[in-house]
Amino acid sequence: xxxxxxxxxxxxxxxxxxxxxxxxxxxxxxxxxxxxxxxxxxxxxxxxxxxxxxxxxxxxxxxxxxxxxxxxxxxxxxxxxxxxxxxxxxxxxxxxxxxxxxxxxxxxxxxxxxxxxxxxxxxxxxxxxxxxxxxxxxxxxxxxxxx
Amino acid sequence: xxxxxxxxxxxxxxxxxxxxxxxxxxxxxxxxxxxxxxxxxxxxxxxxxxxxxxxxxxxxxxxxxxxxxxxxxxxxxxxxxxxxxxxxxxxxxxxxxxxxxxxxxxxxxxxxxxxxxxxxxxxxxxxxxxxxxxxxxxxxxxxxxxx
Numbered sequence: 001x002x003x004x005x006x007x008x009x010x011x012x013x014x015x016x017x018x019x020x021x022x023x024x025x026x027x028x029x030x031x032x033x034x035x036x037x038x039x040x041x042x043x044x045x046x047x048x049x050x051x052x053x054x055x056x057x058x059x060x061x062x063x064x065x066x067x068x069x070x071x072x073x074x075x076x077x078x079x080x081x082x083x084x085x086x087x088x089x090x091x092x093x094x095x096x097x098x099x100x101x102x103x104x105x106x107x108x109x110x111x112x113x114x115x116x117x118x119x120x121x122x123x124x125x126x127x128x129x130x131x132x133x134x135x136x137x138x139x140x141x142x143x144x145x146x147x
Numbered sequence: 148x149x150x151x152x153x154x155x156x157x158x159x160x161x162x163x164x165x166x167x168x169x170x171x172x173x174x175x176x177x178x179x180x181x182x183x184x185x186x187x188x189x190x191x192x193x194x195x196x197x198x199x200x201x202x203x204x205x206x207x208x209x210x211x212x213x214x215x216x217x218x219x220x221x222x223x224x225x226x227x228x229x230x231x232x233x234x235x236x237x238x239x240x241x242x243x244x245x246x247x248x249x250x251x252x253x254x255x256x257x258x259x260x261x262x263x264x265x266x267x268x269x270x271x272x273x274x275x276x277x278x279x280x281x282x283x284x285x286x287x288x289x290x291x292x293x294x
Contacts, residue, residue: 012219019220030222039223046217048193067216070193072159073166073231075177076186080294081228084220109294116294119266119287131290140266140289143278147227147256147263 014060018086061088080108161207165233208235227255
């Protein structure tokens with residue numbers, strides 16, 4: 001049984017481990033804890049932006065970030081954006097990811113969002129099948145530019 | 148000469164017109180001003196989330212939304228997200244869009260973002276060429292789900 005809750009500062013080492021244990025994350029997550037603590041504090045100052053963790057038998061085994069974004073487009077819709085979805089590699093294929101998405105959608109709905117959106121790297125083909133199974137339409141191209 | 152500035156409530160009719168005068172927007176923007184005013188007030192309560200307008204000769208001719216999102220992934224990077232980019236149809240092809248993106252990137256940079264991201268509907272082929280010319284990589288698939 002997995003239970004999702006807002007992350008606390010004490011969860012940062014576990015979240016860092018989940019982010020780094022990933023096909024893309026392992027090349028781009030730096031082992032500098034201070035920057036993650038500073039980023040967590042910045043997130044805590046952003047009322048629309050939250051990190052969640054999934055806990056099972058006292059262990060953090062999954063994480064995601066949810067940002068609520070009010071907007072004028074789409075007939076003045078509020079949207080929710082999911083980032084940084086990660087599930088412990090040893091638990092994949094057991095429905096944890098689907099439970100995570102249900103949790104995120106419930107929180108998005110409670111916050112008044114009419115749309116949930118996310119982007120997934122083009123290389124993550126398994127993830128694309130996963131999101132499509134859950135009813136997500138691959139309707140957009142996600143562009144990124146480093147500053 | 149176009150100048151970008153934060154939008155005010157007085158700009159809402161002009162922003163609504165820009166959002167509706169669009170290949171996709173014309174089918175999905177509802178002419179209910181009250182909902183746009185309410186959404187603008189909600190945006191004003193979200194410190195990381197701003198709507199900007201571009202003004203030329205006293206007229207609002209372009210708009211975009213910029214959301215600053217701190218995060219733990221990508222080595223604890225802050226990112227900036229651009230939504231709802233629109234330029235007056237009569238001014239397209241004159242560099243207004245590129246000026247808009249420069250303005251957005253400068254504001255993103257000033258806010259400490261290391262990455263700018265956006266999604267563009269797969270049907271907007273001209274927009275994709277535009278973003279690629281400006282250095283945006285089409286590295287992701289953008290998934291959306293209505294709640």
